[in-house]
Amino acid sequence: MSTTTRARRTASGIALLAVVLTAAGCGGTSTAASTDPDPQVIRAGYLTVCTSLPYEPFEFERNGETVGFEIDLAKAVAEELGVEPDFKNEDFDAVQSGQLLNENACDLAAAGLTITGDRARVLDFSSPFFNAAQALVVTGNSGISNLDDLRGGRIAVQAGTTGELYVTDNAPRNTQVVPFDDIGEMSSALNGGTVDAGVYDNTVAGSAIKEYPSFEIAAEFDTGEQYGMAVKKDGNVDLLRVVNQVLADLEADGGYDELYTTWFGTKKKS
Incomplete structure (x- = not known):
C-alpha cells in the first residue's frame, strides 16, 4: 500500500474506444463489415x-x-x-x-x-x-492525526470496500476494524462515539462532514484507486x-x- 500523501482528486482520462473493422476478399473483390x-x-x-x-x-x-x-x-x-x-x-x-x-x-x-x-x-x-483515495475522518479535538494514533481503538469501514482492505493492511495490529453496510451507518457510529474514526473514499468524505459538522479529515491516503x-x-x-x-x-x-x-x-x- 502507498504511504500517506495528499490525495489526487483529478478525474482520469478516458481512453477512446477503437472501432474494429474486418474485411474479406474473394476473386479480386473485397467487402468490409463493421463490428458495431x-x-x-x-x-x-x-x-x-x-x-x-x-x-x-x-x-x-x-x-x-x-x-x-x-x-x-x-x-x-x-x-x-x-x-x-x-x-x-x-x-x-x-x-x-x-x-x-x-x-x-x-x-x-x-x-x-x-x-x-x-x-x-x-x-x-x-x-x-474517476481517480479516488481514502480519507481518515475523526471528530473534532480527537487528537487523532494518522492510523498509528488509533492503536487499540476502533475504525469504521464500509464492508467489502477498498477502504476496508487499506485499513486491514495498514492499521496497527491491535486496532479493531469495524465493518458497516453503508456510509450512513459508519457516520452514525462515529457521531455516537462507538468508533474512534472512519475511513471513507475521499470523494464522499465531504458529504459525511456536511451531515455532521463536528467531523474533520485527519489524513488522506493516496491508494491510486480508479472507479x-x-x-x-x-x-x-x-x-x-x-x-x-x-x-x-x-x-x-x-x-x-x-x-x-x-x-x-x-x-x-x-
Whole structure:
C-alpha cells in the first residue's frame, strides 16, 4: 500500500474506444463489415442498473429520485442505447462480488466501484472514469492525526470496500476494524462515539462532514484507486463498448466537465 500523501482528486482520462473493422476478399473483390456493438439488455426497453445508496455525490436519493454523478453517466449510456434507465438499490457486496450482474439481475453496475484485480476476475470493467483515495475522518479535538494514533481503538469501514482492505493492511495490529453496510451507518457510529474514526473514499468524505459538522479529515491516503462501471464477466462485451464510447464522447465534448462541476462544485483539475 502507498504511504500517506495528499490525495489526487483529478478525474482520469478516458481512453477512446477503437472501432474494429474486418474485411474479406474473394476473386479480386473485397467487402468490409463493421463490428458495431449490439448490446443486449435483460428487460426490453430498459437499462437495469445496480447501484448502492447512499454514496453522495456519486449515487444517492434526493426527493425520492436516484441521482448523482455516476447516475448521470449511466443515464447517458441509457440514452445512447435508446432505452430508459432503471436503478436498483442493492447491497454493495452483492454488486462488487459480481453476484447480481452474473445472475442477470442487472445489466450494469454503477456503485463507486474501484477497479481491482480481484473484482476484475468476476466483473468486466469499463474504462476508468474517476481517480479516488481514502480519507481518515475523526471528530473534532480527537487528537487523532494518522492510523498509528488509533492503536487499540476502533475504525469504521464500509464492508467489502477498498477502504476496508487499506485499513486491514495498514492499521496497527491491535486496532479493531469495524465493518458497516453503508456510509450512513459508519457516520452514525462515529457521531455516537462507538468508533474512534472512519475511513471513507475521499470523494464522499465531504458529504459525511456536511451531515455532521463536528467531523474533520485527519489524513488522506493516496491508494491510486480508479472507479469504473461494470458488466457481467465475459457476457456483455457489446454493452461495455457502448459504455466506453459514451465516456469517451463525454470527455471529448465537455459533457464530463459539466457533470463534474454540477456534482462536485468545482472544475475538474487537469
